Amino acid sequence: MLDFLKKVFSNEKTSRTQANERLRVVLTHDRLGASSELMEVLKIEIMEVIARHVEIDGNPEVNLVSEGRHSALDINIPLKGR
Amino acid sequence: MGSKAVENQVIVVTSGKGGVGKTTTVANVATALARNGYKVVVTDLDIGLKKLDLIMGLENRVIYDIVQVIEGECTLKQALVKDKRFPDLYMLPAAQTRNKDDIRPDQVKSLCDELRPEFDYIIIDCPAGIEQGFRNAIAAADQAIVVTNPEVSAVRDADRIIGMLESAQFKDIRLVVNRLRPDMVRSGDMLSIEDLLEHLCIDLLGVVPEDKLVVPSTNKGEPIVLNEKSSAAVAFSNIARRLIGEEVDFPNFTENESVWTKLKSLGRNLLSGKGA
Numbered sequence: 001m002l003d004f005l006k007k008v009f010s011n012e013k014t015s016r017t018q019a020n021e022r023l024r025v026v027l028t029h030d031r032l033g034a035s036s037e038l039m040e041v042l043k044i045e046i047m048e049v050i051a052r053h054v055e056i057d058g059n060p061e062v063n064l065v066s067e068g069r070h071s072a073l074d075i076n077i078p079l080k081g082r
Numbered sequence: 083m084g085s086k087a088v089e090n091q092v093i094v095v096t097s098g099k100g101g102v103g104k105t106t107t108v109a110n111v112a113t114a115l116a117r118n119g120y121k122v123v124v125t126d127l128d129i130g131l132k133k134l135d136l137i138m139g140l141e142n143r144v145i146y147d148i149v150q151v152i153e154g155e156c157t158l159k160q161a162l163v164k165d166k167r168f169p170d171l172y173m174l175p176a177a178q179t180r181n182k183d184d185i186r187p188d189q190v191k192s193l194c195d196e197l198r199p200e201f202d203y204i205i206i207d208c209p210a211g212i213e214q215g216f217r218n219a220i221a222a223a224d225q226a227i228v229v230t231n232p233e234v235s236a237v238r239d240a241d242r243i244i245g246m247l248e249s250a251q252f253k254d255i256r257l258v259v260n261r262l263r264p265d266m267v268r269s270g271d272m273l274s275i276e277d278l279l280e281h282l283c284i285d286l287l288g289v290v291p292e293d294k295l296v297v298p299s300t301n302k303g304e305p306i307v308l309n310e311k312s313s314a315a316v317a318f319s320n321i322a323r324r325l326i327g328e329e330v331d332f333p334n335f336t337e338n339e340s341v342w343t344k345l346k347s348l349g350r351n352l353l354s355g356k357g358a
Binding site: 014015016017019020022023024026027030031068069 | 234248274281
C-alpha cells in the first residue's frame with residue numbers, strides 16, 4: 001500500500017514523458033539550426049542592447065516558443081518605472 | 083498501360099534513419115495497390131545496398147538494373163521484373179555493385195517520365211540518409227511518405243527529412259508510424275501516435291503495429307500484406323486504401339479496451355438496432 005501511494009504521489013516521469021520533453025528541445029533547435037548555447041548568447045546580447053538604453057527590472061526572460069513547425073522568440077523584459 | 087487517372091502518382095518512401103521499415107512499406111503498399119487492381123511499379127534507389135528484390139521475393143528474376151537502364155546498356159522494359167503473384171506489379175531493381183553518385187536526379191526524373199504513362203503508381207524506395215541518394219529519390223516524386231518508428235532517434239531524423247521535403251516544395255507529405263507497441267504506449271514506455279503527430283506536424287497515413295509475423299514473411303520473401311492473420315497486413319492494406327483516396331478510420335491502438343467498454347458498445351449497438 002505504501003509503495004502504491006509512493007508511486008501515485010511521487011513525480012517520477014515515465015520514459016514516454018521524458019522522450020517527449022527531449023524531442024521538444026532537440027527538434028526546436030534542429031529546425032533553427034541553433035544550439036542551446038546560441039540561445040544563451042542571444043539572451044545575453046539582447047539584454048545588453050536593451051540595458052544600454054533603459055533600465056531593466058526584475059527577471060527578464062528570453063525563450064524559444066514553437067507552435068507546429070514554426071518557432072518564435074518570446075522576449076519578456078520588465079523595465080524600471082521612473 | 084496505366085488505366086486509372088491517378089493524382090500524384092509518383093510516391094517516394096523515405097525516413098532519414100535506416101531500418102525503420104521503408105522497404106517493407108514499399109513492398110507491402112505496392113502489393114496491396116496491385117491487389118486492388120492498380121498497375122504499379124516499385125523502384126529501388128538504394129544503389130549499392132539493395133533490399134527490395136529480397137523483400138519482394140524476386141531476387142532470382144533480376145537480370146538488369148536501374149544504372150544499366152540509365153547508362154543505356156538495356157531498355158527500361160528489359161530491366162523491369164514482373165512480380166510472382168500479381169501480373170500488374172513490377173520492380174525496377176537497384177544496382178548492387180555501384181554507388182549512389184552513379185546516377186543523377188535529372189536521370190531519375192526522365193526515367194519516371196517514361197514510366198508515368200505505363201503505370202498508375204510509381205513507388206520509389208529511398209535510401210537512408212540525406213545525401214545524393216535522397217536527392218535522387220525525391221527528384222521525380224509528386225508526394226512523399228515518411229516512415230518512422232515511435233522512438234526518439236527515428237523521430238528526429240523524420241523531422242529533418244520533413245524539413246528537407248518542405249524546402250523541396252513538397253505539398254503532400256504523410257506519415258507512416260511503423261512498429262508501434264500499444265501495450266508499451268499504455269504503460270508509459272513508448273511515444274504515442276498523438277505524441278508523434280504533435281512533434282512532426284504532418285498528416286497521418288498509417289499506423290503499423292509491431293507484428294511477429296513480419297520476420298517469417300520476410301524470410302520467405304512474401305509480403306506480409308498477403309497474410310490474413312496479420313495485424314500489420316491490415317495496416318498496410320489500409321495505407322493503400324487511403325492512398326487511393328478512400329476514407330479509412332484509424333483504429334484506436336492505445337485505448338484500453340476493457341470488458342466494460344466492449345459491453346457498452348455491444349449495448350449501444352443493440353439499442354440502435356444494428357446488432358453486435
